[in-house]
Amino acid sequence: MTRRPHPSALLAVALAASVLVSACGGGDVGTPDTVAPTVAITSSAAGTTATGPVTFTFTFSEDVGTSFTAEDIVVSGGTAGAFTRVSGTEATLVVTPAAGGAGTVSVSVAASKFTDIANNPNTAAAALEQSTNTGSTAVGGSTGTCTAAPCIGFSS
Secondary structure, eight states: OOOOOOHHHHHHHHHHHHHHHHHTTOSOOOSOOOOOOOEEEEETTTTSOBSSOEEEEEEESSOOTTOOOGGGEEEESEEEEEEEEEETTEEEEEEEEOSSSEEEEEEEEOTTSOBOTTOOBOOSOEEEEEEEEOOOOSOOOOOSOOOSSSOOOOOO
16 A cells, blocks of 8 residues: 655645755845945045044945955055955055145045955945145244344354
């Protein structure tokens, strides 16, 4: 005599298989991610004139994993320092402005420099400028003629 499986046993097996396939990432795959990631750059000295090192923060629209590195950033008007990956959606770079006066530090990231988890590259570039003033290299002093005592001369 042939024994047939009970219908509820078949239902339980089908349900278990469905749960397993879903847990492994199978099943309905949905729509693939085709959206390019973007980056927004902010400065620790926003709205002011920086007088020392500036921390630039790079905030991504989605997780870019480890595809974004310090080498993806172009710095002008200063020297790149410590690069820190805060998370998959945020990184920072400390930039020290050029010494000796007022100027501008700028950081930029070109298109196609990083990708999201679905391997979509960034299609838009981003840049930010920060005004700086690290002081003057000129030595102060009077070039006038002393007419009142005590008067100390620095000639010769």
